[in-house]
Every structure is written in structure tokens, then in C-alpha cells.
Amino acid sequence: MPRDSVPDALLWDTADPYHYLRLDRHRDHDIVVFGGEDHKTGQASDSHARYERLEDAIASRIPTIDLTHRWSGQVIETPDGLPYIGQMTDHQYAATGFGGNGMTFGTLAAIMIADAISGRSNPWAELFDPGRAAIRRGLWEYLKENADYPYYMVRDRFAGAEGRSQRSVKRGQGKVIDHHGAKVAAYRAPDGALTLRSAICTHMACVVRWNDAERTWDCPCHGSRFRSDGGVISGPAEKPLAEISRDESSH
Numbered sequence: 022m023p024r025d026s027v028p029d030a031l032l033w034d035t036a037d038p039y040h041y042l043r044l045d046r047h048r049d050h051d052i053v054v055f056g057g058e059d060h061k062t063g064q065a066s067d068s069h070a071r072y073e074r075l076e077d078a079i080a081s082r083i084p085t086i087d088l089t090h091r092w093s094g095q096v097i098e099t100p101d102g103l104p105y106i107g108q109m110t111d112h113q114y115a116a117t118g119f120g121g122n123g124m125t126f127g128t129l130a131a132i133m134i135a136d137a138i139s140g141r142s143n144p145w146a147e148l149f150d151p152g153r154a155a156i157r158r159g160l161w162e163y164l165k166e167n168a169d170y171p172y173y174m175v176r177d178r179f180a181g182a183e184g185r186s187q188r189s190v191k192r193g194q195g196k197v198i199d200h201h202g203a204k205v206a207a208y209r210a211p212d213g214a215l216t217l218r219s220a221i222c223t224h225m226a227c228v229v230r231w232n233d234a235e236r237t238w239d240c241p242c243h244g245s246r247f248r249s250d251g252g253v254i255s256g257p258a259e260k261p262l263a264e265i266s267r268d269e270s271s272h
């Protein structure tokens with residue numbers, strides 16, 4: 022966008038879902054990162070609408086802006102909102118759950134873990150201890166987060182698939198279809214080629230969903246994401262969605 026269209030500041034609102042703006046000044050223009058519309062992975066069915074709301078919001082404030090890129094990423098949050106930083110077991114340290122504040126907490130984690138390895142005591146060690154009771158603060162948040170798994174697990178495993186036949190999957194679309202009584206993640210590429218993978222998440226067996234904005238299979242239970250060919254983009258799942266045997270996929 023034109024240089025100096027907005028003040029050089031990190032701005033965000035307090036709405037839910039919220040929007041934020043970050044600035045990267047250049048000699049003759051500014052690059053702005055405008056984001057928000059956060060939602061839990063695999064639990065929003067309107068990814069396109071979320072992008073549109075972001076684009077409308079920034080374009081209405083800065084009409085001359087040139088929209089060049091869009092993407093979505095994941096932030097990891099703990100039940101009580103504070104990161105886990107510290108020792109897990111002998112010679113193993115964790116630093117995670119930064120909730121989008123990686124510059125701050127990443128620096129803090131480096132200091133704390135260096136202290137731990139060097140045998141120096143650190144005043145924040147107890148606060149960020151990965152072994153702290155998950156429910157010490159925010160019992161309700163803890164229960165809410167952990168309700169996702171049984172809820173989606175039971176609901177999706179017993180719900181009917183979205184479509185019965187492979188023919189119902191249009192070009193560029195992904196769909197969970199019923200295939201010989203199994204739930205199968207079917208993706209048809211723009212050239213018409215069909216990829217079939219098991220729709221059962223390899224973490225703890227919830228049913229994945231198609232994310233039409235990112236063209237990924239997302240799991241609503243703990244946020245694992247898979248490429249259209251089943252490969253893992255992000256965990257906790259570590260294994261790709263299972264292949265459907267040729268015999269099964271030939272029908």
C-alpha cells in the first residue's frame with residue numbers, strides 16, 4: 022500500500038473474532054499484514070467467507086491497497102493460556118503453546134532453557150512449568166477444549182458421509198464419501214484425477230473435513246492437517262491418511 026497510509030504501529034481490536042494489522046515499511050511503499058478471523062482448525066465451514074471479511078475490512082480502510090497474498094496458519098494455545106516452557110524429562114525441554122506471541126515467548130524460552138541447562142534458578146520456571154496442573158487456572162476452558170474430542174468423534178463417526186459416490190466429487194473439491202461402508206476422503210484435482218484416502222485421522226481416529234480455502238483435510242478434534250494426498254502438514258498426527266487399496270478404489 023502507499024507509504025504512510027497508516028501509523029507505524031501494531032494495531033488490533035478486541036472483537037471476537039478479532040482483526041489485527043502489522044506494518045513493514047519500505048522505501049516507496051508499505052507492506053501490511055492484516056489478519057484475524059481465528060477459529061479452531063477443522064471447525065469452521067466458511068473459510069472463504071472469513072477471507073472475504075478480512076479483505077473487505079482492509080480494503081474499506083485503505084482502498085488503494087493491492088492484495089497480493091493470503092494464507093492461514095495455526096497457533097497453539099494451552100488450556101490456561103500460558104506457554105509450556107521447561108523440562109519434560111532428562112535432557113528434554115519443551116517450549117510450546119505460545120498462542121501467537123512467538124517473538125516474546127521464544128526469547129523467554131531460550132533464556133529459561135539456557136538457565137535450566139546451566140543449573141541457574143529462574144524466577145519464571147514454576148509459572149511456565151510444562152508439568153503444572155492443567156486445571157489450576159481455567160477449569161472451564163480445560164473441559165471445553167477436551168470436549169472437542171468425544172463430541173466430534175461420536176458425531177462424525179456415526180453421521181452419514183456427505184455423498185455416496187465418487188462421481189459426486191466435483192473438480193477442485195474434497196468430500197468425505199461412503200465407500201464400501203468406510204468413510205473415505207475423496208479429492209478431485211482440477212484435471213479430474215481422483216485421490217482417495219481414509220478419512221479417519223491417524224491421531225485418534227476422528228473424521229477429517231475438507232477445508233475448501235486451503236485445500237487441506239483438517240481434523241476438528243486436535244487440529245491435525247493433511248494435504249489433499251493425505252500427507253501430514255501439521256500434528257499431532259504423525260502418519261499420513263491411510264491409502265485405500267487398489268482393489269477398493271477401483272469401484
Ligand code: FES
Nearest residue numbers: 222224225240243
Ligand atoms: S484425532 Fe485428529 S487430531 Fe486428534
